[in-house]
Amino acid sequence: MSITLHLFYTGKNNNAQKFANEMESSGIADQIRNEDGNLSYKYYQPLDSKNTILLIDKWKNQSSLDEHHKSNMMSDISKLREKYDLTMNVEIFQEIDGNSNNNSYIRK
Template sequence: MAITVNLRYTGKNGAARAFADEMTASGTVTAIRAEKGNLRYEYYLSLDDPETVLLIDAWADQASIDAHHASPMMSTIAALREKYDLHMTVERYARLEANTPDERFIRK
């Protein structure tokens, strides 16, 4: 079952945006997107809070997430979080499967 993780990074003085920019410029985002099981890895800027960046991170299954967390990239990500003094909130979601009652409310 596909799993989506929403991570909100919050900092001060543009730190969350600088973090996302460095993750992209350093090639870390490209490397994560190339990992087996990664379905989506995208940053979004908040219209309500300029100090918050949302990361939508989707994986094919928990095993793919576990492999990502065990990869050397996690130390790079952790170091950048520290560098920019970011705080995080995390939410996990399972992808809506086909033919569920809620599917009739989704316009495709």
């Protein structure tokens, strides 16, 4: 059952955008996209909050997400969040019936 995370990164002075740009330019984002079990990793800009970047991150299952959280990249991501002084809010959605074709998810 797939898991989708919405991570909202918020900071001052366009720092959330700078964070996302550095995640992309440093190659960290591509490393995550290439991890076993990652189905999607995309950044978006909410229209109602210029100081926030939304990351939608989708994983095949909980074990692939757990492996990602154990990776060395998590330290790099944390350092970048600190560098840009960002707060983070996370919403988690998990597929409830095992059939991703019908988009049935529950918010955790």
